[in-house]
Amino acid sequence: MALTREQLAQRVAKELQDGFYVNLGIGIPTLVANYIPQGMQVMLQSENGLLGMGEFPTEETIDADLINAGKQTVTAVPGASFFSSAESFAMIRGGHVDLTVLGAFEVDVNGSIASWMIPGKLIKGMGGAMDLVAGADNIIVTMMHADKRGNSKLLSTCELPLTGYGCIKRVMTDLAFMEIKDGAFHLLERAPGVTVDEIVAKTAGKLVVPDHVPEMTF
Amino acid sequence: MAGFNKVVHSYDEALAGLNDDMTIMVGGFGLCGIPEGLINHMVKLGVKGLTAISNNAGVDDFGLGLLLKQHQISTMIASYVGENATFEQQMLSGELNVILTPQGTLAEKIRAGGAGIPAFFTATGYGTPIADGKETREIKGRHYVLEESLTADFALVRAWKADTMGNLVFRKTAANFNPMMATAGKITVVEAEEIVEPGELDPDHIHTPGIYVDRVIKASFEKRIEQRTVKAAK
Numbered sequence: 001m002a003l004t005r006e007q008l009a010q011r012v013a014k015e016l017q018d019g020f021y022v023n024l025g026i027g028i029p030t031l032v033a034n035y036i037p038q039g040m041q042v043m044l045q046s047e048n049g050l051l052g053m054g055e056f057p058t059e060e061t062i063d064a065d066l067i068n069a070g071k072q073t074v075t076a077v078p079g080a081s082f083f084s085s086a087e088s089f090a091m092i093r094g095g096h097v098d099l100t101v102l103g104a105f106e107v108d109v110n111g112s113i114a115s116w117m118i119p120g121k122l123i124k125g126m127g128g129a130m131d132l133v134a135g136a137d138n139i140i141v142t143m144m145h146a147d148k149r150g151n152s153k154l155l156s157t158c159e160l161p162l163t164g165y166g167c168i169k170r171v172m173t174d175l176a177f178m179e180i181k182d183g184a185f186h187l188l189e190r191a192p193g194v195t196v197d198e199i200v201a202k203t204a205g206k207l208v209v210p211d212h213v214p215e216m217t218f
Numbered sequence: 219m220a221g222f223n224k225v226v227h228s229y230d231e232a233l234a235g236l237n238d239d240m241t242i243m244v245g246g247f248g249l250c251g252i253p254e255g256l257i258n259h260m261v262k263l264g265v266k267g268l269t270a271i272s273n274n275a276g277v278d279d280f281g282l283g284l285l286l287k288q289h290q291i292s293t294m295i296a297s298y299v300g301e302n303a304t305f306e307q308q309m310l311s312g313e314l315n316v317i318l319t320p321q322g323t324l325a326e327k328i329r330a331g332g333a334g335i336p337a338f339f340t341a342t343g344y345g346t347p348i349a350d351g352k353e354t355r356e357i358k359g360r361h362y363v364l365e366e367s368l369t370a371d372f373a374l375v376r377a378w379k380a381d382t383m384g385n386l387v388f389r390k391t392a393a394n395f396n397p398m399m400a401t402a403g404k405i406t407v408v409e410a411e412e413i414v415e416p417g418e419l420d421p422d423h424i425h426t427p428g429i430y431v432d433r434v435i436k437a438s439f440e441k442r443i444e445q446r447t448v449k450a451a452k
Contacts, residue, residue: 047321048247049391056449064250064441065378065392071248072447082390084397084425085247085273086329089322093342112345123309123318124300130348131322134341165345 001193002145002174003216010035010218012101012140012172016042023047023092023132025102026070028142032101043079045097047088047128052080069128092128093135100136102129104143104168106158109205111168111180113141114160126163133164145173145202152204154178154185175199177216184208189216222383224434225413229259232407232435233372236260239267239292240371243328243399244282247273248301248444251392252281253376253409255437261288269293271328271368273321273395275305280442289313295368297321301444320348323365325398330367332401332430337366373403376439377426380410381417384431385424393425401430409437 003011009031016022016036023045024030033053036042044053046068053068054075061075068074076082091097104115113133116126133139146152154171171178176199177189184206190199192215200207226232233256236242242260246252257276260268261284270291276283285291286304293315299305308314319327320342330338339362343349353364375396378389386408388396400406413436 046391048250049394056447059448062443062446062448063390064443065390067248067250067391067443067445070445071250072445073443074447076390082388082393084388084393085321085325085395086398089325093322093326093340117347123306125296125298125318126320126348127298128321130320130346131342134344135322162346 001191003191006031007218008142008172008174011177011216012142013037014218015099015140016040017098020098021045021051021096022099022101023097023136025129025132027103029101029103030070045088045091046074047085047092047132049083049085049088050076050080051083051091052077054080089128089131092131095135095137097136098138100132100139101142102132102139104141104153104163105160106153106155107141107143107168107171107180108155108158109180109183109185110157111166112158113163113168114158115163117161119161129163133167139168139170141168141171143171143173145175145199150202152202154203154205156205175202187213189214191216222428224384224428224431225382226433226435229255229435232256232433233259233263235405236263236265236372238265240265241269241271243368243370243373243403244270244272245375245394245396245399246281247391247394249277249281249442251376251388251394251396252276253374254281254439255435256374256407256409257281257284260285260290264288264290266290267292269295271295271370273297273324275299275302277301277444278304286314293317295319295324297324325395327365327368328395328398328402331369332398335367337364339364369402369404371404373399373406375400375406375408377408377410379412379414379419380408380431380434381414381419381428382434383416384408384428384434385419386410386426386431387419387423388425397426400426405432406430407433407435409435411437411439
């Protein structure tokens, strides 16, 4: 079975480490915050100027001056800090964020990513995505392996306008966890019940499959 | 003599000198931290042909969306412009010139502009459409794009507290683009929730020193929330 959005987030959360500063993008990446292991301390960075993002507020504590990058009202945890957008992107561009998780429309075997624009259809802007992929060394892209018609989103070369060139090393889809290196996707793990054949069929770019591909655990 | 007293008491005074075809910077992220009263007064003044530099374009009936509706903006420099149908329609019809800029690059362009740095190299956008037509350079094995800095005729800023000398303190994530923009305007106008006497703000806690600020006006804000998310009370 393909992973649900929640399972995808849950598997990504296993890549967190105690003491990590983490930036979570909008969509599935945001859900990762729900699966931070008990006893582990992680500080969430929100690029609009908050390090130490907490849960949603109550009706009593809601504050229009405290939002996240998705423009949702949030809270700040003890030890949090507020800062300007320039400071925020100094953290991001300067490589100070330990893990970045974001979504994508397409990735390719060279580690390029397209996530911000579909010509003629969707032009909302890139927000902070281009800075995040350029600045972070440790990035996990979460995405669907194929579109609803079964067309692969893991390509030889991205077809949509790029967000970043040659910057992605790990991809977590609803079917598989893969590493990108040496011009190919390398299959690391498969979703429970998903066959290697299905992953091969839905991966358009070069895919290297080892003899044994373990099922994901959560 | 006014000395260092930068307080003005009307929006006409606050925006005196703002004319058609000028470049303005407007603080805020989404609707958080926007100078609401200054935007509303620009609508009233009817200035046209503006180049607006702001992370977002407001929503249809609030923030910069109000200026768009009156066709007062001709060029928009922003990183994310979703959630605004007027914007989308004017962009697609070609009426509005839009320069989409990565958020971190936008912040740094403004910071650099205020700091007298004409341009800088960044890895952001290398190999993407953003780099088209721009100089690139390899430095220590990595590729970078040359990005030019930004300044404006007017920077419109929202602060939490100001003193009469223009020293500013921002509140929570309402800071966002406001501190950099305060440094990058030929004329920087601040709309503050509270104005206090010099000495009342702890000099250790001032975010923006008054040297950058030209005018301060006290205002009350609607503080509209774009995405109201709450958890269930226990």
